[in-house]
Structure formats: C-alpha cells, structure tokens
Amino acid sequence: MSEKQVSDVAGGRNSRAMTQAELQEAYYQMVLIRRFEERAGQLYGMGLIGGFCHLYIGQEAVVVGIHMELRDGDKIITSYRDHGQMLAAGMTPRGVMAELTGREGGYSHGKGGSMHMFSREKNFYGGHGIVGAQVSLGIGLAFANKYRGTDEVSVTYYGEGASNQGQVYESFNLAALHKLPCIFVLENNRYGMGTSVERASASRELWRNGEPWGIPGFHVDGMDVEAVRNAARDAVAHCRAGKGPVLLEVDTYRYRGHSMSDPAKYRQRSEVEEMRKNHDPIDRVRKELLAMGTTEDELKAIDTKVKAIVTDASDFAQTSPEPDPSELWTDVLVES
Template identity: 65%
Template sequence: MAAAKKKANVSGDELLEYYREMLLIRRFEEKAGQLYGMGQIGGFCHLYIGQEAVVVGLEAAAKEGDSRLTSYRDHAHMLACGMDPKGVMAELTGRKDGLSKGKGGSMHMFSKEERFYGGHGIVAAQVPIGAGLALANQYKGEDTVSFTYFGDGAANQGQVYESFNMAALWKLPVIFVIENNHYAMGTSQERSASTPDFYTRGEAFGIAGAAVDGMDVLAVKAAGELAVKHCREGNGPYVLEVKTYRYRGHSMSDPAKYRTREEVQKVKDNQDPIDMVKEMILQGKHATVDDLKSIDKEIKKTVQESADFAVASPEPDVSELYTDILV
C-alpha cells in the first residue's frame, strides 16, 4: 500500500474529453450556486468545485454496468456518469421534469438507467449500500464493480468498518473511494483523524489500498484502473483515498471561516485540476486557446439551457407525495 504516482497515457482526444467533462461540472456547479442564491434551489446544496478530477478520472476507469453511489455532494457524479444536465438541474430546483420527479432534490436523486444509486444525506449511510450493490453484482455473476464514494469525515463512522469487514469476508468487488478534501464539514483532517492516511484504514481487514493526487485527472484514472483490475480479478475490495480540495464551503450555508483565503487561493493557483489539463492540451498542441474558449462557450450555453429548462418546468402535483412509497 502506497501513494499511487503513475499517470495514465491518454490521447489528445481523451484529454479534451476530460477537459470538457470537468468544465461542464464546474460551470454547472457555478450556475447551481447562482440559482441557490436566487431562491430557486431549496434545502441544502453542496458544490463540487475544485474536486472535478476525482469523478472524471474514476469514470474514465469504469465500464458499462458498473454502479456508483455517493453522499450529498453528488451533482458531479450524476453528470460524469451521463445523466442529462437538464434533468439534474430540474431536480435541484424540485421540478416535475427532474430525474427523480422533483422529490430527490440536490441530495437524493437516482438513475437506475445510469446505475447511479443516489446521493445520500446521512453521513456514511451509502457505504454499506455500496457493499450491498457489490454483493448483488457478485451474486448475479456480473463482471462489474461498485464505486462507493464517501468523504474524510464519513471515514470515521462505524458503519464504514462494518462494510469493510463484510466486503473482505465475501471478497466483494467494491472500491471504497475516500474523497479526502481535508475538511469534514468545518473540521480539518488534523483535528478529526488519528492517522494521516485514510487508505491504510482497510489494512486490519486485509484490504489493499492506495492514495492518489485527486487534483490530477490522469493520476486518478491510473489509480482507478489499478483498483478496478484488483476487483474484477476477484481479489475483493479496495480502498482508494483521493486527496482533493473543495474551493467553496461545505454547503451553500457555510461561510468557511475555518480556513484562510490564502490557503484556498494557493490551491487554485497551483493545483487547479482544469488548469492542469488545459496546460497539457496547449503544450501538446491538441487544441488552441481559441478552441478551448469555444468549448467553454458551448458548455456555458448547455448549462444556461439546463437552468432555463429547470426554472420553466412545473412543480410536481401534490398527488406525487403518495407515489413511490411503501404503503
């Protein structure tokens, strides 16, 4: 077990695709933040700005049929696995045309078609569900993997270790992805975790693991491919700690006074995942500055259309309160 330093070898077209996907997530999240400020999105709203390389890199290592689920910072996971931006934004605004008919909102939408089994509002509650999805895949004889995402704060919850134990016992094909953005809500990792490396938390159960720079999409893809290979070959679960950083507060209601502006700015200036890919594209002459500006313009148009669609969509009928529930 060690830090994964290998980077994936990719083509110019793949680099451009990762750039496009990460930029879509960032622009979408920026627009979601605006709509929240305008009162169009209610309840809680947790943005993924700064962490884009994590989910884009891991989706690049996934294949058709793999399942994924996460906690409440989930919009990026939805977009990365192919869910329609219009349907996602309409769900955030609680509208009828949302992917969960406006009843899931920011934190709880699903898509069985894309094998996305939800954002979950209860910290770490998704982890045993992720192990359960892996058990179902194994039982059905599918050559698929369950990507189970959770944060550094959730990594201290008891049900995580119950899940580790069962996954190790039954050699379940589950990748426990710890998105370590260094702040569990407002508490720094140094103050909340007794060990500096979360990927070693599976050692007591005999679970292999590694840590990777989550600001580098190519490093994430390479680490994801190793984890996926481990699971698909029948070696049981894997713990992948992805060291990342969020630029905004824990949620839209968080003023983030527990860290300095200088700290955030330093990461933006030196480690921004989108800027890193942009630099590789330009240095490799895979596109020009004008080409990248055109991509940004196109993505902003897509995001604006999703916002317009969401705001124009009607609210669900009151009768929807009584559908999709166990009576």
C-alpha cells in the same frame, strides 16, 4: 496488485499517460461539472434551490478520472456532494438541475432535491444525506454484482469526515470477507463540515484504514485527473478479477464551503487561493492540452459548448412545472 502497480498508483503521474483526445474529453467533463455547479450556486442564492446544496467545485478530477475506467453496468453511489457524480455518470444536466429546483422534470420528479436523486438507467444509486450510510449500501450493490455472476464493480464515494464512522468499518469487514467487487473512493477534501481532518482523525494515512481486513489501499493525487484514472484502472482490474475490494484515498480540495450555508471561516483565504492558483485540476489539463498542440480556439469552443448546455439546463429547470400534488403518494410503497 503487483509492486509495479503499487508504485504507479502511489506515485501519481506515471508512464500510462492519457492521449490528447482523452484529455480533451476529461477537460470537457470537468468544465461541465464546474460550470454546472457555479450555476447551481447562483440559483441557490436566488432562492430557486431549497434545502441543502453541497457543491463539487475543485474536486472535478476525482469523479472524471474514476468514471473514465468504468463501463455500462458498473454501479455508483455517493454522499450529499453528488452533482458531479451524476453528470459524470451521464445523467442529463436538465434533469439534475430540474431536480435541484424541485421541478417535475427532475430525476426524482422534484421530490428528492440535491441529496436524493437516482437514475436506475445510469446505475446511479443516489446521493445520501446520512454521513457514511452510502458505504454500506455500496457493498450491497457489490454483493448483487457478485451474486449475479457479473464482473461489474460498485464504486462507493465518501469523504474523510465519514471515514471514522462505524458502518464504514463494518462495510470493510463484509466486503473483504466476501471478496466483493467494491472500490471505496475516499474523497479527502481536508474538511468535514467545519473541522479539519487533522482535528477529527487520529489516522494520518486514511488509505491504510482497510489494512486490518487485508484491503489494499492507495494514496492518489486527486487534483490530477491522469493520476486518478491510473489508480482507477488498477482498482477496477483488481475487482473484476475477483480479488475483492480496494480503497483509494484521493486527496482533493473544495473551493466553496461545506454547503451553501457555510461561510468557511475556519480556513485561511490564502489557502484557497493557493489551491486555485497552483493546483487547479482544470487548469492543469488545459496547460497539458496546449502543450500537446490543442489551440486556444479549440478550448474556447469546448467552453462555449458547456456554457450553452448549462444555460439550457438552467432555463429548463426554471420553466419546468412544479410536481402535481398527487406525487406525494407515489414512490412510497412497492407491492409484491
């Protein structure tokens, strides 16, 4: 990347601003993810979602900004905080919610739940429950892209809690060695389960973690969808040009606990309120749209549309039948 590109990414907001139409689309996608996650939290509280459930509320600008620079064929893989990535990839709210509730109409026919659903059609290769394991799988997807001679990229999401796992550094080495088209997106939401990143990582600049292998890294404001998109644009261009992997440390914040079972007593309520009041990614876009001339009625229309979609997904998930017991024997063996 050129010095100008480095400056653009590191500085967050820059001259390559999004149009009003692009911001409206970003607003729609971000509101959809938030309202979907809020409803998932409600269903979990009602006992309709079992197992684990890690919500993406607060982090919407990251996945929306990244996906605005992707195209058909690009691969996505992530950790257990995955519902936002699914929706951004174009997976249907009905199918995702039905999987969360363990129903036949879900993407994994009710067998995967929150952390283990996939869509080959949308090139979404799963949320993964083992911390950091998806990073190694992500470079495998990038290797497949390069082996087939395409210019498609692999986007591999992981959190700051996984950033010091050994397989992450092994993946850096292989990705750099073979110049694999992989974008490592480190979603730094400050807390891994119940421990702050300051107490868990000796590195204070996680975007530099790929430097020993020559992987360019950049620090991005993850509460600003425009800053994320600009960083993604540079990273995608770098990978498509055959220059190898890129690491983006995207500073973001989750408003809820690590999972639905986490009361999040390890942080002050005032900290969460400060982020909601002054750094919310959706409010930021809303204010920009109003300044551009978008009316309150137009924004309300988007909110109403999203509410209807989420209500429909919730109703579908609760009325879809449970999987037939015969599903226990499917998807466990591939004969070649």
